[in-house]
Amino acid sequence: MTDHLEIRPLRYSDLSQVVAVERRAFPMPWSLAMFVLELSKESGICLAALGEGRLCAYVICSRYDTVWHVMNIAVDPDQRRRGIARALLRELFARADAPGVQYTLEVRPSNRPAIEMYHGVGFTSAGRRPGYYHDNREDAMIMWRTVGEPGPDAAWPPASDQAAPA
Numbered sequence: 026m027t028d029h030l031e032i033r034p035l036r037y038s039d040l041s042q043v044v045a046v047e048r049r050a051f052p053m054p055w056s057l058a059m060f061v062l063e064l065s066k067e068s069g070i071c072l073a074a075l076g077e078g079r080l081c082a083y084v085i086c087s088r089y090d091t092v093w094h095v096m097n098i099a100v101d102p103d104q105r106r107r108g109i110a111r112a113l114l115r116e117l118f119a120r121a122d123a124p125g126v127q128y129t130l131e132v133r134p135s136n137r138p139a140i141e142m143y144h145g146v147g148f149t150s151a152g153r154r155p156g157y158y159h160d161n162r163e164d165a166m167i168m169w170r171t172v173g174e175p176g177p178d179a180a181w182p183p184a185s186d187q188a189a190p191a
């Protein structure tokens with residue numbers, strides 16, 4: 026699937042498809058207005074994944090000072106376990122990684138697929154926000170990914186990141 030995947034910046038014209046995927050992906054979906062707000066922020070990175078021209082996934086990431094906050098990521102249920110979310114996160118990192126940059130996110134501790142995915146791309150868990158989710162008062166697990174500082178003679182990006190397979 027990822028062989029035929031196109032990843033590009035999200036556009037306002039994608040948002041009706043985004044909202045449709047969002048409603049299939051979450052019990053408490055974001056509204057159209059929330060996506061419009063995120064897309065309007067010039068400092069953010071919002072990416073769409075398309076397979077055969079159809080939008081099947083997206084990631085929304087906002088920057089607050091020096092920290093990138095992964096606000097939302099979802100893959101259409103019939104397109105999961107094909108590496109699409111991993112490919113979106115790798116594209117995000119390709120665009121935003123720099124020495125010392127940090128990413129953070131909140132995830133439900135019950136959301137094992139998402140936690141496994143975040144671990145797989147370098148996030149580690151660090152603490153909880155008690156009762157963070159309004160629907161069931163579930164805690165949020167807080168996760169972080171920090172881009173290492175290269176040594177004085179190191180090239181940037183590190184060779185290990187340059188040709189990472191999707």
Ligand SMILES: CC(C)(COP(=O)(O)OP(=O)(O)OC[C@H]1O[C@@H](n2cnc3c(N)ncnc32)[C@H](O)[C@@H]1OP(=O)(O)O)[C@@H](O)C(=O)NCCC(=O)NCCS
Nearest residue numbers: 050098099100105106107108109110111132138139141142
């Ligand atoms: C979480 C989600 C985005 C993952 O998308 P995906 O495209 O299926 O993920 P990928 O195929 O890129 O998987 C990457 C890795 O994540 C882990 N993973 C993904 N789905 C998993 C599952 N159901 N169970 C266990 N691990 C899983 C695996 O380690 C996987 O690597 P592998 O397939 O090589 O074993 C998708 O399940 C989704 O949209 N869920 C609903 C929305 C959501 O919960 N978003 C996150 C909010 S914090």
